[in-house]
Amino acid sequence: MLRFLTAGESHGQALVSWISGIPAGVPVDIEFVNRELHRRQLGYGRGGRQKIEKDQADFLAGVRHGKTIGAPIAIRIENRDWKTWEKALPVEDSDGAEDAQRHLTSPRPGHADLAGALKFNFHDARYVLERASARETAARTAACTLAKLLLREFGVDVLSHVIAVGHAQLEREATWEEIERVCGNLESPLRCVDEAVELRMKAEVDQALRAGDSVGGIFEVVARGVPAGLGSHAQWDEKLDGRLAQAVMSIQAVKAVEIGTGVRNATSYGSEVQDEIRYDSERKRFQRSSNRAGGVEGGITNGQYVVVRGYLKPISTLRRALGSADLKTKEQIKAAYERSDICVVPAAGVVSEAMVAFVVAQAFLEKFGGDSLEETRRNFENYQKQLDEF
Ligand code: EPS
Secondary structure: OOEEEEEOOOOOOEEEEEEEOOOEOOEOOHHHHHHHHHHHHOOOOOOOHHHHOOOOOEEEEOEEOOEEOOOOEEEEEEOHHHHHOOOOOOOOOOOOOHHHHOOOOOOOOOOOHHHHHHHHOOOOOHHHHHHHOHHHHHHHHHHHHHHHHHHHOOOOEEEEEEEEEOOEEOOOOOOHHHHHHHHHOOOOOOOOOOHHHHHHHHHHHHHHHHOOOOOOEEEEEEEEOOOOOOOOOOOHHHOHHHHHHHHHHOOOOEEEEEEOOHHHHOOOOHHHHOOOEEEEOOOOEEEEOOOOOOOEEOOEEOOOOEEEEEEEOOOOOOOOOOEEEOOOOOOEEEOOOOOOOOOOHHHHHHHHHHHHHHHHHHHHHHHHOOOEHHHHHHHHHHHHHHHHOO
16 A cells, blocks of 8 residues: 655755555665656745755665665655754744744634644644644655656656636646656756747746735646546445646646636537547557546546646635734734745646656556556566456
């Protein structure tokens, strides 16, 4: 069973992730893992924190001689900023250190601050925001890159690109080659496949920066090479579209998820929405002329690209702070501001690649999973034969 969990606060010593269920014998390209962590840190509109951090995966367990050993894998990512927070967030109780504690009593609308403070009975949102911070997504990216590495062994690749930032939106479909090109280009400011649209996106970020505001957008994750037959129609919690939606929705600031052209489909006729079927006798596979279903029908992958979009609200820490009420005095005040990102849409796309890879790998192992890579490969190849002979 493939599972992962993370621990770590934004300004604590480190982030830790744990992934269990990856078969033995999967080659672990550590450079690739670190490259994914680096990609998550990029993007036009990122804040000052990314100048401090240089996220690197320190493998603590589960990988030996460059391969997984079938044991749980533990990864640590250092928080370089801990140095400046050690006094504020010590592990041991420290008498009289109240002033150093950097309490946050002015909750930011849209953040977990207030809801979390009420839930845990804290009159200081510090502990809540520390864990709620999207810094946690570095740990997710590290763990789920193991899922990406497993999928790569079976010809499955997962990439993402940015569809919209604020009002600037890409109005056409992007090809796989275009998405691959922007993903490979670490200099790409917003990972948009169209340079003219990207310029308008940058202007949206600049405008938000000037106004002391933040800006959201839309990213799209595309998985190529996913075999037909992952997930199931049989139970609600086995449906792959539902599982993808949960995984992507769980990313900080994502407020809506779309599979294929799901949103537009709701206001179109059936004849405009379904993807007609034909048979490609050369490839011995069923094909579609379109992919509005986003590669999933009835909760089962159909062999097309799996396409998931995430809709990200503008992040909630604003220089031009909104109104809030103090957690202790209940007085009307301005919400807290220390520093902030202006736009995190490309970063959220990288995290979503990781989350989509995790869900696809989980369903993949449910169907083909063996204890070793070789056993998994035999199961997968047998199934390919079944499809060839269908
Ligand atoms: C993040 C690090 C954080 C934030 C961001 C994500 O750094 P700091 O709080 O020290 O500036 O920039 O967190 C949020 C978006 C959030 O909602 O808290 C990172 O490494 O991704």
